[in-house]
Amino acid sequence: xxxxxxxxxxxxxxxxxxxxxxxxxxxxxxxxxxxxxxxxxxxxxxxxxxxxxxxxxxxxxxxxxxxxxxxxxxxxxxxxxxxxxxxxxxxxxxxxxxxxxxxxxxxxxxxxxxxxxxxxxxxxxxxxxxxxxxxxxxxxxxxxxxxxxxxxxxxxxxxxxxxxxxxxxxxxxxxxxxxxxxxxxxxxxxxxxxxxxxxxxxxxxxxxxxxxxxxx
Amino acid sequence: xxxxxxxxxxxxxxxxxxxxxxxxxxxxxxxxxxxxxxxxxxxxxxxxxxxxxxxxxxxxxxxxxxxxxxxxxxxxxxxxxxxxxxxxxxxxxxxxxxxxxxxxxxxxxxxxxxxxxxxxxxxxxxxxxxxxxxxxxxxxxxxxxxxxxxxxxxxxxxxxxxxxxxxxxxxxxxxxxxxxxxxxxxxxxxxxxxxxxxxxxxxxxxxxxxxxxxxxxxxxxxxxxxxxxx
Numbered sequence: 390x391x392x393x394x395x396x397x398x399x400x401x402x403x404x405x406x407x408x409x410x411x412x413x414x415x416x417x418x419x420x421x422x423x424x425x426x427x428x429x430x431x432x433x434x435x436x437x438x439x440x441x442x443x444x445x446x447x448x449x450x451x452x453x454x455x456x457x458x459x460x461x462x463x464x465x466x467x468x469x470x471x472x473x474x475x476x477x478x479x480x481x482x483x484x485x486x487x488x489x490x491x492x493x494x495x496x497x498x499x500x501x502x503x504x505x506x507x508x509x510x511x512x513x514x515x516x517x518x519x520x521x522x523x524x525x526x527x528x529x530x531x532x533x534x535x536x537x538x539x540x541x542x543x544x545x546x547x548x549x550x551x552x553x554x555x556x557x558x559x560x561x562x563x564x565x566x567x568x569x570x571x572x573x574x575x576x577x578x579x580x581x582x583x584x585x586x587x588x589x590x591x592x593x594x595x596x597x598x599x600x601x602x603x604x605x
Numbered sequence: 606x607x608x609x610x611x612x613x614x615x616x617x618x619x620x621x622x623x624x625x626x627x628x629x630x631x632x633x634x635x636x637x638x639x640x641x642x643x644x645x646x647x648x649x650x651x652x653x654x655x656x657x658x659x660x661x662x663x664x665x666x667x668x669x670x671x672x673x674x675x676x677x678x679x680x681x682x683x684x685x686x687x688x689x690x691x692x693x694x695x696x697x698x699x700x701x702x703x704x705x706x707x708x709x710x711x712x713x714x715x716x717x718x719x720x721x722x723x724x725x726x727x728x729x730x731x732x733x734x735x736x737x738x739x740x741x742x743x744x745x746x747x748x749x750x751x752x753x754x755x756x757x758x759x760x761x762x763x764x765x766x767x768x769x770x771x772x773x774x775x776x777x778x779x780x781x782x783x784x785x786x787x788x789x790x791x792x793x794x795x796x797x798x799x800x801x802x803x804x805x806x807x808x809x810x811x812x813x814x815x816x817x818x819x820x821x822x823x824x825x826x827x828x829x830x831x832x833x834x835x
Contacts, residue, residue: 401706402707403706403707403708403709404707404709405707405709405710405713406707407697407699407702407703407707408694408695408696408697408703408709408710409697410697477713480713481709481710481713484709484712485709536697536698539697539698539699540698596695601695602695602696602697602698603695603697603698604695604697604710
């Protein structure tokens with residue numbers, strides 16, 4: 390894995406990811422996640438749906454075709470709140486990337502889509518399908534996992550062990566994404582999780598009514 | 606954290622030696638951060654500055670609430686500023702990360718305000734209440750004010766931490782409460798000056814001077830200085 394991929398995967402990377410919980414905050418508010426076992430189930434579900442979709446698009450974005458991928462990922466993300474969260478994180482990564490990794494590829498991506506989707510800019514920056522898919526699949530679970538530590542006060546060693554136990558699921562998601570790197574954008578898979586879509590929309594609604602600590 | 610010029614020390618033996626000044630010049634509004642512990646009076650000071658400066662300075666505010674939109678709501682309801690000029694960001698349960706380690710959400714908010722109000726001169730960024738180590742990144746603000754209050758105990762300045770020792774201005778707030786909470790203002794002020802060397806300290810009570818005249822004058826001086834630098 391090259392340095393750019395390691396930096397992007399690092400929770401210390403200043404790309405704005407720390408304010409997103411991937412639906413976990415709303416799940417906690419509804420008592421759907423309360424402890425380590427329920428967090429584990431949430432993370433597996435997120436990894437195999439939203440994580441798999443992001444990984445596929447990150448791998449595909451290593452081959453360019455940014456405009457097509459952008460609309461295809463929009464079409465596979467029915468929740469407006471999730472589309473907004475993905476673009477907000479993509480924009481945050483872009484701000485850091487313009488300084489860290491200026492390149493013609495990045496310039497082309499930002500000309501095509503000034504607010505790129507998170508998986509697509511990761512693919513553009515990492516450039517290698519497997520590593521790009523790993524970063525995005527990993528991101529899909531680390532945000533909610535640290536969110537659970539902050540919101541529920543869960544044991545960090547327990548949460549860390551849960552992430553480690555996701556290795557086989559992560560590998561199968563990444564392997565599928567690698568296979569699809571050269572697939573035409575319109576033919577890419579579209580794994581979905583209506584539950585996560587609904588949580589994202591509810592989070593957005595509730596933020597206007599009461600209080601949410603995270604943006605998504 | 607004042608920008609005193611010192612000769613750079615080079616730790617890189619392979620460096621051929623070139624000018625290390627590689628600064629980005631930021632051309633938008635001047636950005637001033639207000640940080641400090643929970644309940645020290647950050648929002649009240651922000652509101653006071655809006656009242657004192659709002660007529661003469663084109664300004665806007667970003668709030669970083671920890672758990673509520675209380676601060677933004679308070680500012681909106683207090684009528685000190687047009688509601689469009691107040692942006693609230695969510696900090697993901699980590700207020701110091703949002704002002705120091707990953708300033709993305711705050712920069713997004715500043716850029717939204719600059720886009721909405723061309724010619725914006727000043728953005729006040731109010732931190733969520735945090736601990737004595739929580740300071741703003743220089744990538745987010747050009748000057749920062751750290752607010753402590755006498756009710757938090759007169760030992761706070763001597764405890765130090767980056768907020769007390771390095772902020773461009775330390776404000777000791779709620780001085781009117783000192784007799785009620787048994788805080789010794791003389792000790793507090795002396796400790797503050799001892800910890801901060803040449804850096805300024807202002808003691809104030811917004812009960813006695815609701816428009817924070819001394820802090821407002823300090824802010825105006827910073828605006829003049831920074832405007833000539835740009």
